Amino acid sequence: MRPDRSEAYPLHRREVVQSLLAERGDMLVVAGLGAPAWDVTAAGDTPLNFPLWGAMGGAVPLGLGLALAQPSRRVLVITGDGEMLMGIGSLATVALQAPGNLAIVVLDNERYGETGMQATHNAAETDLAAVAAASGIPVSGVIRNETELVAALPQIHDGKGPVFFNIKIRAETLPLVLPPKDGELLGDRFRRALSESDRQS
Amino acid sequence: MTVSADKSWPDEIFQTILRHDIRQVAYVPDAGHSRLIDRCLENADLVTVPLTTEEEGVALLAGAWLGGDRGLLLMQSSGVGNCINMFSLTRVCRLPLLILVTMRGESGEFNPWQVPMGQNTAALLTTAGIEPSVVDDSQDLARTVDRVAQSVFEKRTAAAVLISQRILGVKSFEE
Numbered sequence: 001m002r003p004d005r006s007e008a009y010p011l012h013r014r015e016v017v018q019s020l021l022a023e024r025g026d027m028l029v030v031a032g033l034g035a036p037a038w039d040v041t042a043a044g045d046t047p048l049n050f051p052l053w054g055a056m057g058g059a060v061p062l063g064l065g066l067a068l069a070q071p072s073r074r075v076l077v078i079t080g081d082g083e084m085l086m087g088i089g090s091l092a093t094v095a096l097q098a099p100g101n102l103a104i105v106v107l108d109n110e111r112y113g114e115t116g117m118q119a120t121h122n123a124a125e126t127d128l129a130a131v132a133a134a135s136g137i138p139v140s141g142v143i144r145n146e147t148e149l150v151a152a153l154p155q156i157h158d159g160k161g162p163v164f165f166n167i168k169i170r171a172e173t174l175p176l177v178l179p180p181k182d183g184e185l186l187g188d189r190f191r192r193a194l195s196e197s198d199r200q201s
Numbered sequence: 202m203t204v205s206a207d208k209s210w211p212d213e214i215f216q217t218i219l220r221h222d223i224r225q226v227a228y229v230p231d232a233g234h235s236r237l238i239d240r241c242l243e244n245a246d247l248v249t250v251p252l253t254t255e256e257e258g259v260a261l262l263a264g265a266w267l268g269g270d271r272g273l274l275l276m277q278s279s280g281v282g283n284c285i286n287m288f289s290l291t292r293v294c295r296l297p298l299l300i301l302v303t304m305r306g307e308s309g310e311f312n313p314w315q316v317p318m319g320q321n322t323a324a325l326l327t328t329a330g331i332e333p334s335v336v337d338d339s340q341d342l343a344r345t346v347d348r349v350a351q352s353v354f355e356k357r358t359a360a361a362v363l364i365s366q367r368i369l370g371v372k373s374f375e376e
Contacts, residue, residue, distance in 0.1 A: 028268075030264070050267060052290070053293075054286075054289050054290065054293070055260060055263075055286070055287055055289060055290035056286070057256065057260075057287070058256070058257075058259070058260030058263070058287055058290060059260075060260075061252075061257040061258070061260035061261040061264070062260040062261065062263050062264035062267075062290075063264060064250075064261055064264060065225060065227075065260070065261035065262055065263065065264025065265035065266075065267075065268065065270070065272070066264035066265070066267050066268040067264075067268075068225060068248050068250070068264075068265065068268070068270070069224070069225065069264070069265045069267070069268025069269055069270035070268040070269070087257065087260075089252075089253030089254055089257065090253065090257050090260075092253055093250065093251070093252055093253055093257055093261075096250075096251065097248075097250060183290070183293035183294035183295070184293070184294055184295045186294065187266075187267060187294040187295070187296065190267050191266075191267060191269070194267070194268070194269070195269070
């Protein structure tokens with residue numbers, strides 16, 4: 001384990017997510033539990049976000065079900081490395097369905113942020129982008145700096161999916177920006193906003 | 202333990218799920234579900250999704266519902282244990298969830314490793330907020346699935362139909 005190296009990574013999670021969502025258009029966003037949900041909310045709480053407060057390991061399969069139901073809409077899953085590790089098999093499930101409209105981004109600080117910043121397996125030799133590629137996801141890569149992030153944004157927003165990027169981010173503890181925690185409200189407002197935007201388009 | 206002579210029940214279930222406008226079918230394979238899975242895979246109007254583990258299906262169908270699709274989750278009784286934490290998503294968001302469970306580990310089970318989950322499937326589902334309906338006569342299966350599906354999608358509830366080994370037959374390693 002190299003538990004300290006991520007403290008020096010140049011990319012900051014809130015800025016990364018701000019970049020991912022700055023021109024989101026009518027994109028549907030699923031956020032994995034913990035800091036990714038706070039990051040997505042810090043970029044703007046909107047009904048077309050579905051932030052999870054639990055269901056660890058479920059962000060990618062939830063995004064897959066959404067992408068299969070809404071093939072004309074871009075679906076972006078933003079989750080953490082610990083959450084991705086818990087649902088790692090879902091990358092094979094995504095590869096098999098191969099939805100062209102699904103992008104998955106992992107914010108990888110090599111830590112379990114909500115439980116005391118303990119090292120994840122990624123702090124050692126585990127390479128999530130390699131796992132995604134070996135699972136059969138056709139576009140997969142690692143992003144380590146601003147240049148690589150800017151270069152990958154078109155693929156994340158519009159590239160033929162499924163697309164997977166593991167973004168190495170600095171291990172840092174930031175102020176909480178919490179979305180609503182009422183799951184029924186989150187689901188209902190998402191469905192309502194989706195059907196309203198479908199009617200307008 | 203007798204094996205039901207009527208083997209058409211998977212086709213009847215298939216017609217029932219089509220009537221309920223189900224579009225996404227997620228499954229971990231089980232011998233008891235094999236005919237129904239084949240019917241689903243053959244149908245181009247359905248999106249049929251093999252899973253690596255059952256809890257993926259709970260999350261997948263949550264996403265399906267957010268996107269406007271109705272779903273069905275197929276698994277063996279051992280898979281119910283894999284889903285327990287993911288059922289919190291179903292419960293907290295009050296999502297509709299329809300599960301068909303083929304039973305192992307009931308009386309007469311050949312493999313003792315199936316017994317801990319099989320003997321507790323209905324109780325665990327109940328504890329997790331998923332209402333179980335046990336069916337042990339193939340004549341009752343399609344109408345039970347129909348009734349449960351109606352409740353799930355009209356009242357936004359979570360429920361499972363448990364298909365007994367009395368219908369499926371007991372797996373033997375000597376056949």
